[in-house]
Amino acid sequence: MARFSVILATLVWLCHVRAVAVPSSPPSGAVSVDPSLVSISIEFFAFPGYTQMSGTNNCLNNLASLRNAQPAIRIGGTTQDRATYNASLASAVNYTVSSPLDAPTSLTYGPSFFSLASQMQGQVTVGLNRQLNNQANSLSAAQRAKSSMGNLYAIELGNEPDLYSSSSPIASGTGWSNSIDIQNEAKWFTALAPSLGNIFQGAVYLSWNTQTLISSIGSAALNTIKTISRHSYPQSACGGASTNLPNLMSHSGIVSYVSQYKAEATAAHNDGKKFFLGETNSATCGGGGISPTFGAALWIIDYVLQSALIGADRLYFHHGTIGNCAYCWWGQNNVYSPYYGAVFVSEFLGADGAKIAALDNGSSAIATYAVYSSSNTPLRLLVLNSNYFDSTGSRSSASVQFTGLATASGTKQAKRLTAPNATSRTDQGAAVTIGGGGTFSSTCARQGTENTESVAVGGNALTVSVLASEALIVYL
Template identity: 25%
Template sequence: MPRTFLLLLVALSAALVTAAKPPVNVSFPEQPTREQTNVVDDNFIGISFELSSFDTLWGHRRDSIPTAMQNYLGNIRARMTSPLRIRVGGNGMDASIYKPDLKDKMLELTDPEAYFNDIPTDFGPVLFEVMNGMYDKVGPMQFIVGVSMRDPDNFSNGVALAKDAEEILGSRLDALLLGNEPDLYAGHGKRDNYTLDMYIPEIGEMISLMESDGLLKEKHIGGPTICCGWYVGVSSHLAELLLSLQQYPNHACSGFNEKNTNISYYLTHNNVAEYVHWDKVGVDRAKALGIPVLLSEYNTVACGGSNISSTFAATLWAIDAGLKAGASNYSAIFLHTREHDIRYNLFDPPTPETPMDINWRTGSPYYSALFLSEVTSVYGSVIVDLGLDGSNTNPNSTVATYGIYDDGGTSRGKLALINYENTASRNFTIPADTSGDFVEYRVLTAPDVREEYEITWAGQTVRENGILDGEQETIRVDCGGGCTIEVPGPGAALVVLWPDQSDQFFRGNSTVAPLNASSSATSTLSSPLATLVTVSFAAILLLLW
């Protein structure tokens, strides 16, 4: 037998074996269990920005806001009814000084030799003016702003920041987060021997200073925005608190290695629970007390990402991790983006100096945000990890499956189905009596898990100026007696089970700042495959768990 023919035969046999995986039978109970009560709003997904590069993304002044960023944010904002969540903070803000008199520019970098993961700035009220300007162009947003806790001798600077933020942003200011990763202050040489027990009274000191200056009348504040070194619980007899955490499954702070460049880690649902549940005890306790918990920053690899962070594998993983957080008592999640050319960024201008140019690069995690923006219901949703195909226990499983109970968690509304397979589609069988007479679904796909640019959501790809290009595709399948949803490999599908009764997909053109010749179309295809809490601060305390 000729060698070439033999190789072809082997390849064909392997492909047939891959394609022969049995369908996944969907089991989606009619109601969530008593423990599955975490209702998330339809603005569950937000975006987190590093302060030090904010002007290169949002523009230097209110009259020079990049049209590409307007469209990137507008695409997500259009897919939710509640205000789009935006966080500005990070290490950059925690290292920076607020200058109330700096009114001719948003910010200026103060240390050209600074470590790239901790870039200090001086910044002023133009920051809040630009945020207001973006709100006016894109639509309702709610802003979360970080306040530095690094220098205990300069808490008055945080008061000045809070004062201008409240005055300029008004009701658009959702919260102030006190400190950024204070659990790393000691290890990074910022404050020797700093502990959670030292952080607790400093919260009270900062709050007292703000209140004595007439601030915090609505008391939107939170913390500790920890990532790594502290585990936090909340004692049951104390007041409510907005709790903020941030976490990455891997980091490249000391360079690339086998662990942070291993794409296979991000291609199985089996790893997601360990990542999301790193402080499960504290999160669950907060939930029991009615305290919202924010995953205020997440992405694939901390300290700028690695070779996998810009791939379609990262897109699917960020969706999986985000949904798992929603199923694990988090109230909201924020995908993080930073300065130009960071690998996990959601978007990049051509250069830091040319944000007004239309030729931006769209990062693969942006498609995660697009997908997640259509998952939850206008009346709130409960997200449940269905764990089908043994995906929670079997590291060889290549699927992730979520059920979304809409209308405040009272009725089955959607399915989110992820297929991590690189070469083969996977069928998901929906039984009778799970849906209406028909279902509608949209597909997220790319040619390969390592693809970085040719990614489509509902038939559309983001092109120049942040504009979704292509005909918007929604697939309709008869399903009264059950049906099969084919999810391409690699890919994901979002299935609306009662499209004539429950939430609808966003349809239409979400472009805020169109080019002269831009247009968008919509079609429905047939398929043969069948509020932040008000916080009392008199007794705020976090306990080391």
């Protein structure tokens, strides 16, 4: 009877182990990965302030060290369409707000704005004003950017024109629509290209699709477009809207959400354009209660990889008003929980990661991925358990058996990203860790000790267990 009980318990355990075959070379769904896949967007008016924080360079350099490539930077957002260039202004920006937590309704900026931008280590996309309909002013700013920025990658004209209205100056009192915007983009691009080159980032839409732009803007304007930018926020925190962390971090939900961009990425690539989620984060309007949590860190990992798989070349995670930004990765005196996800996915991709593949069908809460070298050898595996745990009740665990490994027996090493629960926030003292003890100082310097765990290999297979709301990298 005792032997039967042992056999039964073993069979029950095996039923709960997910068996995942690891292809010896990238499968058909694998995609190449841009070295700057994880990139940063910074709100226009706040950009100079970010350059004054030591955390900015440290956080960016941490990511760069893992990928051997600097994150790209996009400077833009709502306030780029409130900004007027002043070539005589001594300061980088000039504006007045009633509270330092507010964004200005209007601002001016000067040549030193671009001097600061030129010091960023990664490729920089600059967003300039189109909504105020002052083409000469934006051209003057763009010319200054081009002459002073050796790292200038692209220029976008206008932010989310799908939110412009008939009262916007650009509408000139004649109304505003997708078709009018496309005509206007074409007019601006073709007028400015002779002075600037074919350097424009097109679309920059939150809701309109980019296929319409590509098919309707005309060949002359299309030739001036270097990249296509789509803005993406899975949830909204605007106007008191409620946010939902279990939905945000759900693996199957992420797979479903990013699928909407596949056709747009394909259209851009078919026309030789890079396709970016050029401004993205967890929730609009600075992020809601979900945004500073460890669950958002897990969302970042899964969201980055799934977005790459449907064709997004880069994701630019937006950073807004300093001190009033729930979804930011760092601030004046803190490194927030989501940054740990950005670091962990960057470590999974690594400096040697060339292609990624999903090893699950996207229908459950357990995500599994593999990253491959340029010689098509599997390098690392990732398991993410997106089941939501908020410290209520017992914390479940998922076991995944990876089969088909090149190694027949021995041990492999694994590194774990964990926290007490999905709602854990580093700014509230929660212990979010990489490798059991790795954290970041208030200025984003790596600190503590990151340890790995030994995983036994037998019969060309290994098994790992990952708690709900946790992630693990296996090094092959």
